[in-house]
Amino acid sequence: MSKGYPIGGKTFMALKNLTISFNEGEFAGIVGPSGSGKTTLLNIIGSLDKPTQGEAIVLDQNISDLTHKKAAYLRNINIGFIFQVFNLLPVYTVYENVEFALLLQQYSGKERKKAVMEALDWVGLTSHANKKPDKLSGGESQRVAIARAMVKRPKILLADEPTANLDSENAHEILSTMKKLNKELKTTFLFSTHDEKVMGYLDRTIHLRDGNIEKDIIKKS
Amino acid sequence: MKLAFTLSIKNIFGAKLRTFLNVFVLSFSFVVIIGLKGVMDGWDDQARRDSINWQFGQGQLIHEDYDPLDSFTILDGKGLIPENISGLTPILVHQASIYPQGRMLGATIKGIDLSQKSVLLPTKALINSKYNYPVIIGKRMAESSKLSIGDEVLIRWRDKNGTYDANRITVVDIFDSNVPAIDSGQIWMSIETLWQITGLNNQASFFIADKNYKHKPINFWKFNSQEELLKPISDLVAQKNGSQSVIYFLLLTIALLAIFDTQVLSVFRRQSEIGTYIALGMTRQKVIGIFTFEGSLYSVLALILATIYGFPLLAWFADVGFAVPPADQKMGIPIADTIFPIFGLKLVFGTIFLVLFASTVVSFLPTRKISKLDPILALKGKKQ
Ligand SMILES: Nc1ncnc2c1ncn2[C@@H]1O[C@H](COP(=O)(O)OP(=O)(O)O)[C@@H](O)[C@H]1O
Numbered sequence: 001m002s003k004g005y006p007i008g009g010k011t012f013m014a015l016k017n018l019t020i021s022f023n024e025g026e027f028a029g030i031v032g033p034s035g036s037g038k039t040t041l042l043n044i045i046g047s048l049d050k051p052t053q054g055e056a057i058v059l060d061q062n063i064s065d066l067t068h069k070k071a072a073y074l075r076n077i078n079i080g081f082i083f084q085v086f087n088l089l090p091v092y093t094v095y096e097n098v099e100f101a102l103l104l105q106q107y108s109g110k111e112r113k114k115a116v117m118e119a120l121d122w123v124g125l126t127s128h129a130n131k132k133p134d135k136l137s138g139g140e141s142q143r144v145a146i147a148r149a150m151v152k153r154p155k156i157l158l159a160d161e162p163t164a165n166l167d168s169e170n171a172h173e174i175l176s177t178m179k180k181l182n183k184e185l186k187t188t189f190l191f192s193t194h195d196e197k198v199m200g201y202l203d204r205t206i207h208l209r210d211g212n213i214e215k216d217i218i219k220k221s
Numbered sequence: 222m223k224l225a226f227t228l229s230i231k232n233i234f235g236a237k238l239r240t241f242l243n244v245f246v247l248s249f250s251f252v253v254i255i256g257l258k259g260v261m262d263g264w265d266d267q268a269r270r271d272s273i274n275w276q277f278g279q280g281q282l283i284h285e286d287y288d289p290l291d292s293f294t295i296l297d298g299k300g301l302i303p304e305n306i307s308g309l310t311p312i313l314v315h316q317a318s319i320y321p322q323g324r325m326l327g328a329t330i331k332g333i334d335l336s337q338k339s340v341l342l343p344t345k346a347l348i349n350s351k352y353n354y355p356v357i358i359g360k361r362m363a364e365s366s367k368l369s370i371g372d373e374v375l376i377r378w379r380d381k382n383g384t385y386d387a388n389r390i391t392v393v394d395i396f397d398s399n400v401p402a403i404d405s406g407q408i409w410m411s412i413e414t415l416w417q418i419t420g421l422n423n424q425a426s427f428f429i430a431d432k433n434y435k436h437k438p439i440n441f442w443k444f445n446s447q448e449e450l451l452k453p454i455s456d457l458v459a460q461k462n463g464s465q466s467v468i469y470f471l472l473l474t475i476a477l478l479a480i481f482d483t484q485v486l487s488v489f490r491r492q493s494e495i496g497t498y499i500a501l502g503m504t505r506q507k508v509i510g511i512f513t514f515e516g517s518l519y520s521v522l523a524l525i526l527a528t529i530y531g532f533p534l535l536a537w538f539a540d541v542g543f544a545v546p547p548a549d550q551k552m553g554i555p556i557a558d559t560i561f562p563i564f565g566l567k568l569v570f571g572t573i574f575l576v577l578f579a580s581t582v583v584s585f586l587p588t589r590k591i592s593k594l595d596p597i598l599a600l601k602g603k604k605q
C-alpha cells in the first residue's frame with residue numbers, strides 16, 4: 001500500500017508501495033529515523049487513517065472500506081493504543097482512565113472492577129488507583145496507558161514510540177511488562193521506535209526508511 | 222450515559238471559576254425571567270379580576286347602537302328595558318358637564334340600579350341618602366375634579382328633548398378601584414334619578430350580568446361574554462409582555478454566549494483528549510454527545526442554583542408584591558398600586574424548558590467541529 005499527503009498541490013508519499021504482513025501474537029517493531037513513516041503505518045493499522053493506494057487488511061477487515069462507526073468499533077474491541085505522550089484523561093483518576101476503555105463496551109460493574117484491578121496489577125499500579133495523572137511520573141503514566149490499552153484484552157496493541165519520553169530504567173520496565181503481557185495474553189504488539197533499548201526486546205524488526213521497507217529481520221528464538 | 226455524566230461533572234468542576242460564572246449568569250436569567258413574567262401574569266390576573274369585579278360582571282348585554290368606547294353613540298345607544306329579564310343590572314349612560322370650582326369638566330353620568338350585586342360599586346351609599354342628588358365617584362375622578370366626600374358640585378345635562386338643565390349633585394362616597402373605565406370622568410347615580418332628570422324613563426344603555434343570567438337572543442341587544450370583554454386587557458398585557466421579551470432575550474443571549482464561548486474553547490483546547498477518545502474507539506457522535514451534555518449541564522446546575530436563591534427570593538416577591546410606579550398607573554388599563562406576581566407551573570416549567578433547550582443547542586453548535594477533526598493531528602496535539 002501507499003500513503004500520500006497532499007502538500008501544496010503535490011503529493012508527498014509517506015509510505016511508498018510497501019507490502020508487509022504481521023502474524024498473530026507477534027512482538028514486532030517498526031524502526032527508522034524520524035519522518036520515515038512509522039506513525040503513518042501504525043495509524044493505518046489502527047484504522048485512524050486510510051491508505052491512498054493498495055489495501056490494509058486488519059483482522060480480516062479492509063481499513064479503506066470501514067465507516068467511521070465501524071472503525072470506532074474495531075478500535076473499541078480489538079485495538080489498543082499507546083502514545084508517546086501518554087494521552088491520559090486528566091480529570092480522571094488512574095482507575096477511571098483504565099475503566100474508560102471498558103465503559104464503551106458492555107461490561108457489568110463487577111466485571112469492570114475485576115478487569116481494571118487486574119490490568120493495574122499487570123503494570124504494578126494497584127496502589128495508585130485513586131491518583132490523578134498529574135500526580136504520576138512519566139513511567140507510571142505510561143504504565144497506566146498500557147493498562148488502559150490492555151484492559152479490554154485487544155487482539156492488537158499499537159505503541160507509537162512508547163519510550164520516547166522515558167528514562168532508560170522506565171523504558172526497560174515498560175518493555176518487560178509488555179513482553180510479559182504478549183506472552184500471557186497472546187496479544188499482537190506492534191511498536192514504532194528509533195530507540196535502541198526497544199530493539200533488544202523485539203522478536204521482529206522492520207526497518208523503514210523514506211516510506212520503504214529496508215530490512216525485515218526476524219530474531220530466531 | 223454514565224460516561225458522559227461523570228466526565229462532564231469532572232470537567233465542569235475542574236474549571237471552578239468559569240463554571241461558577243456561567244452557572245451564575247444563567248441562573249440569574251432564570252430568576253429574572255421568571256420574576257418579570259410572574260409580575261406580568263400577576264398583573265394580567267389582577268386586571269382581569271378587577272375588571273370582572275368592578276366593570277364586566279359575568280358579561281354585558283349591550284344595546285346594539287351603544288359602543289362603550291365611542292361617546293358619540295351614547296345619545297342613540299339606548300333603549301327601553303326589555304320585559305321578563307333577570308340577572309341583569311341596568312345602566313343608563315348620559316353625558317353631562319360638571320363645574321367644580323368654576324372649571325368645566327366633561328363627565329359621563331351612569332345611572333345604575335342601586336340594589337345591584339353584579340359589581341363592587343358601593344351603590345348602597347346612594348340608598349336613603351339625605352341629599353337630593355347623591356352620587357359616587359372613584360378616586361381618580363375625585364382627584365381630577367378635586368372633589369371630596371360631602372362636596373356639592375353643579376352639573377349640567379340635556380334632557381331627552383335636548384334642553385339644558387342643571388342641578389347640584391353631592392358626592393356621598395369615593396370608591397377605590399383599579400379600573401379606570403368606571404372611574405375616570407364617571408359619575409354614578411341611581412338609575413331612577415337619572416330617568417327622572419332626563420325623562421328617559423325605563424331606558425338603559427347596557428346591562429351587567431350576574432350569575433343568574435342565562436343568555437337568550439333578544440332584539441336590539443347583543444351579549445358580550447366575560448371573555449370577550451376581557452380580551453383587550455389580556456391583549457395589552459400580552460403586548461407589554463412582548464416588549465419585555467427584549468430583556469429576556471438580552472439576558473439569555475449573554476448567558477448563552479458564555480456557554481457558547483466555553484464550548485468553543487473547550488473543543489479547541491481539548492483536541493488531544495478528543496483524539497484519545499476516538500483512538501479508544503468512541504464514535505464521533507458519542508464525543509459530540511459528551512461535549513454537548515457537558516455544556517447543557519451548565520443549565521442544570523444553573524437551575525439548581527436558581528432554585529437555591531431564586532425560590533426564596535421569588536416567594537418573598539410574591540408575598541410583598543411589586544409596587545407600581547405612579548406614572549404607570551395612569552395607563553388606561555386596570556393596574557393596582559401593588560402587583561402580586563404569580564408564578565404558575567406553566568411559567569416556571571416553560572422557562573426551564575426554554576433555557577435548557579436553548580443551552581443545549583448552544584452547547585451543541587461548537588461541538589460540530591469534532592466531526593471534522595482529524596484524530597491523528599489531534600493526538601499529536603496539533604491545533605486544528
Ligand atoms: N498530515 C500530514 N500532512 C502532511 N505530511 C504528513 C502528515 N503526516 C505525516 N506527514 C509526513 O509524512 C512523513 C512520515 O511521517 P510519520 O509517519 O509521522 O513519520 P515517523 O512517525 O516515522 O516520524 C513525514 O515526512 C511527515 O512530515
Ligand SMILES: [Mg+2]
Pocket residue numbers: 038039040160161192
Ligand atoms: Mg512518529
